[in-house]
Amino acid sequence: MKKFLAIIMSIATTIIAQSAIPTGTELVEKMSEIMTQENSTAIMTQTITTSSGKQRTFEFEMFTSGEGEKTLMRYLKPSAARGQAFLMLNNADDIWTYFPRTKRVRKLSSSSKNQKVQGSDFSFEDMGSGDSWKTEYNSTNLGSEKYDGTDCWKLESIGIPEENPSYSKMGVYMRKADFYPIKINYFDENDFIEKTLLMSDIKEIEGVPTAMKMTMKNHLEGTETTMQTLFTTYSWQPPENFFTERELKK
Amino acid sequence: MSKKISLFLLPILIFGQSNFFGYYEGEFDQLKFANQTYNYGYNKLRLDFEAHPDDMVTIGANINIQKYNDNISWNLLDFLPSDIWQPIFQPEGYHEEMWITEFPIALLDTMYLDNIYLKAGFEHFDLTVGKQQISLGTGYAWNPIDIFNSKQLLDPTYEQTGVNAVRAEFPIKGRTSLDVILSPGKDWTESAKMLQLKTGLGRFDMHGTIGQYTWNRMVFDPHQFLLITQKDERTLFGGAIVGEIVGAGIWLEGAWNQMENQDDFAEVVIGTDYTFENGLYIIMEYLRNENGISSKENLDINHYLQYFMGETHSLMQDYLFGFLSYPINDFIQFGLLGFGNLNDNSAALNPQISWNMFQDVDLTMMYSHFIGDDNTEFGVQDWGWRIRLRGYF
Numbered sequence: 001m002k003k004f005l006a007i008i009m010s011i012a013t014t015i016i017a018q019s020a021i022p023t024g025t026e027l028v029e030k031m032s033e034i035m036t037q038e039n040s041t042a043i044m045t046q047t048i049t050t051s052s053g054k055q056r057t058f059e060f061e062m063f064t065s066g067e068g069e070k071t072l073m074r075y076l077k078p079s080a081a082r083g084q085a086f087l088m089l090n091n092a093d094d095i096w097t098y099f100p101r102t103k104r105v106r107k108l109s110s111s112s113k114n115q116k117v118q119g120s121d122f123s124f125e126d127m128g129s130g131d132s133w134k135t136e137y138n139s140t141n142l143g144s145e146k147y148d149g150t151d152c153w154k155l156e157s158i159g160i161p162e163e164n165p166s167y168s169k170m171g172v173y174m175r176k177a178d179f180y181p182i183k184i185n186y187f188d189e190n191d192f193i194e195k196t197l198l199m200s201d202i203k204e205i206e207g208v209p210t211a212m213k214m215t216m217k218n219h220l221e222g223t224e225t226t227m228q229t230l231f232t233t234y235s236w237q238p239p240e241n242f243f244t245e246r247e248l249k250k
Numbered sequence: 251m252s253k254k255i256s257l258f259l260l261p262i263l264i265f266g267q268s269n270f271f272g273y274y275e276g277e278f279d280q281l282k283f284a285n286q287t288y289n290y291g292y293n294k295l296r297l298d299f300e301a302h303p304d305d306m307v308t309i310g311a312n313i314n315i316q317k318y319n320d321n322i323s324w325n326l327l328d329f330l331p332s333d334i335w336q337p338i339f340q341p342e343g344y345h346e347e348m349w350i351t352e353f354p355i356a357l358l359d360t361m362y363l364d365n366i367y368l369k370a371g372f373e374h375f376d377l378t379v380g381k382q383q384i385s386l387g388t389g390y391a392w393n394p395i396d397i398f399n400s401k402q403l404l405d406p407t408y409e410q411t412g413v414n415a416v417r418a419e420f421p422i423k424g425r426t427s428l429d430v431i432l433s434p435g436k437d438w439t440e441s442a443k444m445l446q447l448k449t450g451l452g453r454f455d456m457h458g459t460i461g462q463y464t465w466n467r468m469v470f471d472p473h474q475f476l477l478i479t480q481k482d483e484r485t486l487f488g489g490a491i492v493g494e495i496v497g498a499g500i501w502l503e504g505a506w507n508q509m510e511n512q513d514d515f516a517e518v519v520i521g522t523d524y525t526f527e528n529g530l531y532i533i534m535e536y537l538r539n540e541n542g543i544s545s546k547e548n549l550d551i552n553h554y555l556q557y558f559m560g561e562t563h564s565l566m567q568d569y570l571f572g573f574l575s576y577p578i579n580d581f582i583q584f585g586l587l588g589f590g591n592l593n594d595n596s597a598a599l600n601p602q603i604s605w606n607m608f609q610d611v612d613l614t615m616m617y618s619h620f621i622g623d624d625n626t627e628f629g630v631q632d633w634g635w636r637i638r639l640r641g642y643f
Binding site for chain 2 (some may be wrong): 054056078079082094101103106107109110112223241247250
C-alpha cells in the first residue's frame with residue numbers, strides 16, 4: 001500500500017510539475033536559448049516602407065557570435081550602401097562603423113544605439129543586443145493568451161533603469177509549443193506602443209526555429225521594415241579575431 | 251582557333267569575377283564674392299572596379315572623369331583679402347599700368363586613375379600595394395596626424411585622393427594592431443614613413459603614431475612671380491583617444507611636429523558628439539594648430555597658398571566646428587554646419603538638406619553664409635549655394 005501511495009504521489013508530483021506555469025525569468029531563458037544561438041551567419045534583405053508607401057530595399061550579410069554578444073553587419077546592396085559595415089560588441093554597447101568611400105572607421109557613442117540602422121525601423125540595439133533581455137529587464141509571465149490562433153505565453157518585461165534599457169517595457173507573445181516569440185510590442189516611457197515586431201514564416205533551420213520574415217512596425221512614424229532571411233546557418237564557426245576592425249574593413 | 255577563343259575568353263573570365271560600380275555626380279554652385287556673382291559646376295563620373303582573383307586578394311581601382319562648366323577660369327586674388335595681395339601685385343610707387351589685377355587659375359577637365367591597388371590578406375597581416383586612399387585619425391573635420399590629406403571645410407566626409415603607398419596592417423590581438431605605411435618619394439628621406447599602434451581599453455580606443463617625411467610647401471617668389479617649393483623634414487609624434495562619457499562620444503587627437511628648419515609645432519583636435527532620442531545628432535570640434543597664424547595682421551600670401559594647396563590643415567590657429575543633423579523623415583535630412591575662425595572672428599554657416607530621392611539617388615542642397623570683415627578668412631566671401639545630385643550604380 002505504501003508502495004502504491006508512493007507511486008501515486010510521484011505521478012501527481014510529475015503532473016503538477018509539468019503543468020506548472022513557468023515564471024517570466026524561465027520564459028526569457030527558454031526564449032534566449034532558441035533566439036540566441038552561439039554562432040550564426042545570414043544573408044537578409046531589409047525593405048523599408050514609409051508612411052507614404054515609398055520603399056527602399058537593402059541586402060546585407062550578418063555574422064553573430066557569443067549568443068549575439070558580437071555582431072558584424074555588412075551591406076551588399078544597393079550601390080549607395082555597398083560595403084558599409086557595422087561592428088557591434090558587448091551587446092551593441094560598442095559600435096564601430098566603416099565607410100568604404102572614405103576607408104574610415106568611426107566609433108559611435110552609445111547614445112546612437114537606439115538610432116535607426118540605415119533608416120530602418122530596427123535600431124542598432126535591436127540588431128546586436130544579444131541576451132540583454134536577461135540583464136536589462138525584469139520579466140513576468142502574464143499567463144496564457146491566443147494570438148493569431150496560436151496558444152501563447154504572454155510575457156511582460158520591464159526595463160531596469162540602472163541598466164539603461166532601450167525600451168521601458170516589452171510585451172511578448174511566445175508560442176507555448178517551442179517558446180518562440182511571434183509578436184513583440186515595444187513601449188515608450190508613456191506606456192505607448194512605439195513599435196511592434198512580428199515574426200512569421202517560422203522554419204526549422206538545423207533544428208532551430210527561425211523566423212524567415214520579421215516585420216517591425218513603427219506606430220509613431222507610420223513606417224515599417226521587413227527583414228527577409230535569404231540564407232542562414234548556425235553551424236558557422238568564426239575564425240579567430242573575426243570580430244575586429246580588420247574584418248570590418250574587408 | 252581554340253587559342254583565339256581562349257584569348258577572347260580570358261578577359262571575360264577575369265571580369266566575370268569582377269564588380270564595376272561607382273557614381274555620377276553633378277554639381278551646380280553660385281558664389282558671391284568680390285562684388286561679383288559666379289556660376290560654377292561640374293559633371294563627374296567615378297567608375298570603380300574591384301576583382302577578387304582569390305578569397306584573400308582584392309584588386310581595386312577607380313577612374314574619375316570630371317568635366318567643368320560655366321565659370322572655369324578664376325582669379326585667385328578674389329579669394330584673398332586685398333591687404334594680403336595688394337602689397338605684392340600692386341606695390342606702392344609703381345604706376346597703375348604696372349599693377350597686376352589677376353592671378354588666373356583654370357579648372358581643367360580631368361580624367362585620372364585615382365586609386366589602383368592590390369590588397370593581399372596573409373595569415374598574420376594584410377598588405378596593400380599601390381595608389382590607395384589612406385584616411386588617418388579620429389577627428390571629423392581635422393586630423394592632425396594625417397600627413398597625407400587635408401579635408402574640405404564644408405564637406406569633411408568627401409572621399410580623399412589616392413596616395414602611392416605600401417601599407418601593412420598587422421592584427422596583434424583583439425583590438426590591438428600595428429599599421430606600417432611607406433609612401434615612396436624620390437629617395438628614402440623624401441619618402442613618407444609612418445607607424446601606428448592601435449589598441450582598445452574598455453570603452454576607449456587609442457593609438458600612438460610616429461611619422462617622418464619631407465614636407466613640400468609652396469612659396470610665392472615675388473621677384474620672379476613664380477611659385478617655388480620649399481622642403482622641410484618633418485617628424486610627427488601623434489596619438490588619439492576616442493571613447494565616451496555618459497553616452498556622449500569624446501575624442502582627442504594630437505601631434506607634436508618636430509621640424510628641421512622651422513619652429514616645431516603642436517596640433518590638437520578635441521571633439522564630442524551626441525545622438526538624442528528623436529534622432530537629432532550634434533557634433534562639435536575645436537582645433538588648435540600652432541602651425542597656423544595667430545593674428546590676421548601676420549598673414550601673408552604664402553600662408554593662403556599653403557592652405558589652399560592642402561599643405562596645412564588650417565590657415566590660422568584656433569577654430570570651432572559644429573554640425574547638427576535631424577531626420578525630417580526617412581528620406582530627408584536637415585543639417586546645419588558651421589565653422590568659426592576664433593582668431594579673426596569670421597565664420598561660415600551652412601544649412602543643408604539631403605534628400606534620398608530614389609533608391610541610390612541623393613540630392614543635396616546647401617546655402618553658405620559667410621560672416622566677418624572683408625579681410626578675414628571667411629568674410630572675404632559673401633554667400634554661396636550649391637545643388638549636388640549623386641546617383642550610384
